[in-house]
Amino acid sequence: MEVTFKDVSLSYDGTREILHHLNFTIPEGTLVSILGPSGCGKSTTLMMISGLLAPTSGKIFFGDKDVTKQDALARKVGMVFQNYALYPHLTVLENIMFPLKMAKVKKPERKKRALELAKLVHVEDQINKKPGALSGGQQQRVAIARALAKEPSLLLLDEPLSNLDARLRIEMREEIRRIQQETGVTTIFVTHDQDEALHISDHIMVLNNGDMQQFSSAETLYDNPSNLFVAKFIGEPVINTLAIADFQGELDQHVPADILKQAVSVGIRPEALQDHDSGDDTIAAIETTVKEFEKYGREKNAQLDFHGKKLLTTEIENTLEKEQKLTLYLQKSGFYLFDQDGKRIFGGDQDVK
């Protein structure tokens, strides 16, 4: 189901606005993550999609239908939370069948459907166990199967992996992607973990302080961040940032004068700082001093001092000594300028916002 927010705002108490004028469309059949720091309004956005919370102003559409006034039941959404919320006294199969029982589906039919779902989420060999006898990952699979039982219009997942250990999180995020692709159900996934969002989503909505910063693919967020917040939030290691006044290097050959005049901040991805000149792709050479250097496996990180400011690069070919002087060549791809509002005004693909 396609979901559209038109100018949706929300205040819990009528005074403080938590979400401001959200406008977006989640395309049918896609997996979209809502990503942002703690308290930015991710769960609140999901609750408004579910119908558990009504917007203070604006409209919500499922397809062409205005559902702003419909409750959660009428919207037919399936929800999964981080604490699974399975019924402890029921078996796995009974848990999956439960929503169908409530919907008065006949017993043989609901058993057949629950068995299909148990297979889909790979718990078919656990169906007679109680949730307490399952691992966290298995419980999460059951919770997803239960949410899918009534063939929901949408599958909504609120931080579903946060109670799992690191290895299981990776396994389960791949599983959520597989289940979403096998069922084709439009899925909306709330997370504060960029790695999780970048790995499984078709599109990512980045929220900060109740404002939508950008809604695009993982690749576009990284290559064409619309503003400084997104540039800093997406990417590991984090992008280097400097005030333009602290950037001691020649840019006028590559950056138009009117843009340079508006620039307030500089963003340089760690991989855009190389120790060799690559001709046309190099936009400036800068003088630095090595502070730290680490090399192990595929990781190469050098911490550098650049006129009193710190820079990090991942692209050093040769071994370095502390306090060594080093000329770095700034690559065009991975170099950005931002104006006083933080908007990207140079770098990346100019027409992608």
Ligand SMILES: Nc1ncnc2c1ncn2[C@@H]1O[C@H](COP(=O)(O)OP(=O)(O)OP(=O)(O)O)[C@@H](O)[C@H]1O
């Ligand atoms: N029921 C409520 N009543 C009043 N304020 C609330 C309520 N629920 C959330 N808030 C406030 O709304 C803001 C957004 O909360 P929300 O839970 O949507 O953020 P979040 O991005 O999901 O955060 P987290 O990642 O920490 O769960 C926060 O400032 C929070 O304190």
